[in-house]
Amino acid sequence: MNPQFLMDGLIAGAIIGLGAIGVTLTYSILRFSNFAHGELLSWGAYLALGISGALGFLAAGLKQPIGPFSFGWSLPIAAVLAIILTGLLALAVDAALFSSFRRRGSAIIIMVMASFGASLALRSLLEFFFTSKPAYFTQALQIAMKLGGGLRATPDQLAMLVVALVSVIAVHLVMTRTDIGRAMRAVSENPSLAGIAGIDVRRVIRTVWFLGAALACIAGMMSGLIIQIRPYLGHDLLLPLFAAAILGGIGSVPGAMIAGLIIGLCEAFTVQIIGAEWRSAVSFAILIAVLLVRPRGLFGKAS
Amino acid sequence: MTLDLVAYGAFFLTMALTYAIICLGLNVQWGMTGLFNVGIAAFVAVGAYTSAILTTPETPDRFGGFDLPIAIGWLGAAVVSGALSWGVGALTIRLRADYLAIATFGVAVTVQLCMLNLQPLTGGAFGIGFIPRPFAQLQADALLFSLANCGLLMLVIAGLYLGLQHVAKSPWGRVLRAIREDETAAQALGKRPIRFRLQAFTLGGAIMGLAGAAQAHFIGFIAPDNYMPILTFQVWAMLIVGGSGNNRGAIAGAILVWGLWALTAAAVSAFVPPEDQAQAAALQIVAIGVGLCLMLLLRPRGLFGEVSPLARLRNTLPLSAKE
Numbered sequence A: 001m002n003p004q005f006l007m008d009g010l011i012a013g014a015i016i017g018l019g020a021i022g023v024t025l026t027y028s029i030l031r032f033s034n035f036a037h038g039e040l041l042s043w044g045a046y047l048a049l050g051i052s053g054a055l056g057f058l059a060a061g062l063k064q065p066i067g068p069f070s071f072g073w074s075l076p077i078a079a080v081l082a083i084i085l086t087g088l089l090a091l092a093v094d095a096a097l098f099s100s101f102r103r104r105g106s107a108i109i110i111m112v113m114a115s116f117g118a119s120l121a122l123r124s125l126l127e128f129f130f131t132s133k134p135a136y137f138t139q140a141l142q143i144a145m146k147l148g149g150g151l152r153a154t155p156d157q158l159a160m161l162v163v164a165l166v167s168v169i170a171v172h173l174v175m176t177r178t179d180i181g182r183a184m185r186a187v188s189e190n191p192s193l194a195g196i197a198g199i200d201v202r203r204v205i206r207t208v209w210f211l212g213a214a215l216a217c218i219a220g221m222m223s224g225l226i227i228q229i230r231p232y233l234g235h236d237l238l239l240p241l242f243a244a245a246i247l248g249g250i251g252s253v254p255g256a257m258i259a260g261l262i263i264g265l266c267e268a269f270t271v272q273i274i275g276a277e278w279r280s281a282v283s284f285a286i287l288i289a290v291l292l293v294r295p296r297g298l299f300g301k302a303s
Numbered sequence B: 001m002t003l004d005l006v007a008y009g010a011f012f013l014t015m016a017l018t019y020a021i022i023c024l025g026l027n028v029q030w031g032m033t034g035l036f037n038v039g040i041a042a043f044v045a046v047g048a049y050t051s052a053i054l055t056t057p058e059t060p061d062r063f064g065g066f067d068l069p070i071a072i073g074w075l076g077a078a079v080v081s082g083a084l085s086w087g088v089g090a091l092t093i094r095l096r097a098d099y100l101a102i103a104t105f106g107v108a109v110t111v112q113l114c115m116l117n118l119q120p121l122t123g124g125a126f127g128i129g130f131i132p133r134p135f136a137q138l139q140a141d142a143l144l145f146s147l148a149n150c151g152l153l154m155l156v157i158a159g160l161y162l163g164l165q166h167v168a169k170s171p172w173g174r175v176l177r178a179i180r181e182d183e184t185a186a187q188a189l190g191k192r193p194i195r196f197r198l199q200a201f202t203l204g205g206a207i208m209g210l211a212g213a214a215q216a217h218f219i220g221f222i223a224p225d226n227y228m229p230i231l232t233f234q235v236w237a238m239l240i241v242g243g244s245g246n247n248r249g250a251i252a253g254a255i256l257v258w259g260l261w262a263l264t265a266a267a268v269s270a271f272v273p274p275e276d277q278a279q280a281a282a283l284q285i286v287a288i289g290v291g292l293c294l295m296l297l298l299r300p301r302g303l304f305g306e307v308s309p310l311a312r313l314r315n316t317l318p319l320s321a322k323e
Helices: A004-030 A037-058 A074-104 A108-130 A155-177 A179-189 A191-196 A201-226 A233-248 A253-273 A276-293 B002-031 B040-055 B070-092 B097-117 B142-169 B171-181 B183-188 B193-219 B229-242 B247-271 B274-298 B309-316
Strands: A145-148 A151-153
Touching: A004 A037, A004 A151, A004 A155, A004 A179, A004 A201, A004 A233, A004 A253, A037 A074, A037 A108, A037 A201, A037 A233, A074 A108, A074 A201, A074 B274, A108 A233, A108 B097, A108 B229, A108 B274, A151 A155, A155 A179, A155 A201, A155 A253, A179 A191, A179 A201, A191 A201, A201 A233, A233 A253, A233 A276, A233 B097, A253 A276, A276 B070, A276 B097, B002 B040, B002 B142, B002 B193, B002 B229, B002 B247, B040 B070, B040 B097, B040 B193, B040 B229, B070 B097, B070 B193, B142 B171, B142 B193, B142 B247, B171 B183, B171 B193, B183 B193, B229 B247, B229 B274, B247 B274
Parallel strands: none
Antiparallel strands: A145 A151
């Protein structure tokens, strides 16, 4: 068997893991599964595409590829702006939709349903603005480098793996070492008690949205850079995201990342063994297995 | 001209009625029990394919083609979809509420894959054709044919409606409502919520399967494209607009939303230049999504929704007892 599937699986897994961290955070702190999270990945990718296109138009020099990479400085600059904008988008959706359900104390499942409606609207808006034709950050071709052991990777792929690793470590440090991280964990344990203890629950909720959306944007851009950008980019990743969040254990940031990598590797392995057409069924099989054997996931707390 | 209009009206109503059946099934799951199903399209598809495989004439390159009577196909559709719902429900209903939603979403993705890839069973992307249509002997007369089909579906709906109304009033339906309103209280009375929820989920899934079969036999041809996530969205919009918990609302919502959908689709194809039609169709879906959210925000019980018995009680109590 060609060991290359390990590399493909790692990259797909990093994308899934980054997205799943957002799902697991919203689930543990806002207490509902957000079906619109996939759309944040797509919006992140399209926002970065739009901004980097505009930058390239304003200053052609920014499109010149940096060193071995296929993209120019316009992309990293656009990435920072896109991360902020995706975060603002998530906050706007929360303000327009979810916050009023929270105020009313609606049932969780109503929020799930609203997120479902929001995902439909957000995705079709992308289809309206950008049509369903796939788009690319760059047209440049890249030659894969030999890494030894029969593995090959393009410089872009390696860069993305590094970005993913840095993001996960950063989020993990925020969650464990900072005040806001402690506040987030407190709210996820018990929102009313946290509120009584003087924690600003609304600030925590805003942070969760922003953090989740920022990671979603990074994951979306990674997927867009390595594969392609489509309005369905996020929707197609939604099932792996949920499967990873549940496999990792709801609320666990490292769990979500590890589970994402497991799912990515399993998908790549399936593609090798059975065939690419069954790739999307892998997350479902894993999801069912987790629900059967260990519903609280690898690192989750027993409810 | 008027005859054409009547024939078209009958055709439109028949399509709307097939959606109304799905909506009734969803109402058992969501309206009566509070179970969130995001994979409606999958259960409908399983029903449609089951019935198609059972009733189509024999085909050399595909499994099935048992050439059985249509009624058996419909029954089989309900049974297989019901069994699938039971399996999904048994796995997830005892867990957190959203796990069922996530699992049904997974079912939708997986059934879509199976339809595309299990070619010997489902015909792959090309689907299954030559599904026998009820009243095929009348096909020469378009008007009579549409009216007969429409009448048949009306009968099915009437039967389902009476049956479900009866179920809602029966002790079983009362237990379901009790569980939905206050699970702990119901448990204290010795009712096991998990078992009742699972039964309701299975019943709802079986009705969706029946609807899929009815639709397949009415159109005469099925393919994976018919069962995209948009179908799930449409049915949800229908139930939310009509009012969950109310069977009449489910039927009215289906006809209303399908009418709006068909009208806007017709308007798009008539007034929008062909190169912009894909974009206009996307806007149409944005409208459904926004509409769903607005309905949840502004009028959560829909046009004819059931008022929660607890809320009704609360409103009749004196002010001092409200808190």
